[in-house]
Amino acid sequence: MRSIALCLSLVVIGVTSPLAAQKIEKNLDVEFSETKWTTLLLLRRGPVQPQPIPAKVPLRSMTKLEFEGPNPGHPHLLSKCEVDGRFVMQNGYLIPEPKKSAALQLPSCDSFQLEGKIGLDGEGGWFLLFGWDPENTSGYCLYNTQLRTQGSPWRLCRIENAKMVAGSEVELVEEEKVNGVGGIQMEVVERELSLKILNHTIADHYALKDYQPGAIVFGTYKPRYGPKKMGLQSLRMKAW
Numbered sequence: 001m002r003s004i005a006l007c008l009s010l011v012v013i014g015v016t017s018p019l020a021a022q023k024i025e026k027n028l029d030v031e032f033s034e035t036k037w038t039t040l041l042l043l044r045r046g047p048v049q050p051q052p053i054p055a056k057v058p059l060r061s062m063t064k065l066e067f068e069g070p071n072p073g074h075p076h077l078l079s080k081c082e083v084d085g086r087f088v089m090q091n092g093y094l095i096p097e098p099k100k101s102a103a104l105q106l107p108s109c110d111s112f113q114l115e116g117k118i119g120l121d122g123e124g125g126w127f128l129l130f131g132w133d134p135e136n137t138s139g140y141c142l143y144n145t146q147l148r149t150q151g152s153p154w155r156l157c158r159i160e161n162a163k164m165v166a167g168s169e170v171e172l173v174e175e176e177k178v179n180g181v182g183g184i185q186m187e188v189v190e191r192e193l194s195l196k197i198l199n200h201t202i203a204d205h206y207a208l209k210d211y212q213p214g215a216i217v218f219g220t221y222k223p224r225y226g227p228k229k230m231g232l233q234s235l236r237m238k239a240w
Contacts, residue, residue: 005189012217028215032239041116041235043092050088050097059094059235062103063085065219067137067162070155070169077155078125078143079219093119093231096220098169101227103219105134109239110213111189116235118197119181123148124228128195129217130188131208137162139214142172142195142202144238145223151177154202156193158210172203181233186216192235 014060032038040058062083069078085100096102106114120126125145132139145152154176158168158217191211195202220227233235 008052028105029060032107032109032237033113034238034240037236037238039236041094041232043089043094043233046089046092047057048091050090051095052088052239053087058107060105062105062217064135065134065137065217066180067141067159068164069221070157070164071145072232077145077153077223078127078141078221079217081127083219085214093227093233094229095231097230099226101127101219101221104232105132106216106218106235107235108213108215109124109240111187112163112216112237112239113187113189114216114235114237115183115186117182117184117233118184119148119231119233120179120198121229122146122179123225124226125221125225126230127217127219128186129215129219130186130193131211131214133212133214136160140193140208140211143221144176144178144228145225146177146179146228148225151175152183156203156206157193158237170205173200176200176202178189 002079015172018172060070065083067081070078071079081101083101085097085102087094087102089103123146127143130140139157142156145153153171155171178198179202180198187194191208193203
């Protein structure tokens with residue numbers, strides 16, 4: 001946990017407005033295999049000052065993402081997401097700009113297995129979108145807000161046309177506090193979600209009756225305590 005905390009504290013010093021103003025669009029078409037892993041991100045060391053994601057990396061920091069969450073006006077749960085920052089590379093991690101809502105888009109797929117190394121630190125809100133259609137702002141949204149003194153629920157809902165589908169929200173885990181640096185394993189196979197983060201099981205073959213192929217997105221949002229401090233060091237996928 002010390003390494004991710006140090007990385008994030010350096011970003012607060014180093015980030016500059018020209019970086020946030022850059023607009024980088026890239027083709028995220030990737031040929032995946034059902035049997036062989038495709039590396040999307042592998043960082044061992046990185047620049048001290050924040051840098052944009054290199055063109056060769058098949059990940060996109062989304063410039064536009066806005067949707068209403070299932071808890072309008074709630075101080076801690078997901079009320080609204082509106083991207084106002086970017087993911088940047090610094091000190092061996094891919095991280096959101098400090099105190100910003102940011103979203104990192106992975107290539108689109110149907111069934112998939114995803115694993116990597118993630119760092120999570122402190123309180124605040126973050127989410128995972130999957131089966132996500134960026135044009136229609138629709139798909140599944142898993143979110144969590146870390147409170148200062150306790151864990152909080154991990155909840156899943158469906159978003160369609162930038163709004164939550166009424167009655168779609170479910171609580172996968174009642175209360176789980178997850179901080180540190182470690183592995184993330186996620187899969188959607190035959191419309192069933194399994195997710196483990198830092199050896200905490202969040203979902204185990206949870207049925208997704210309305211799942212459609214789409215992108216995977218890591219992101220942060222701003223409840224009362226602000227966005228979660230997070231970083232990605234590696235990601236690889238199998239998809240079919």
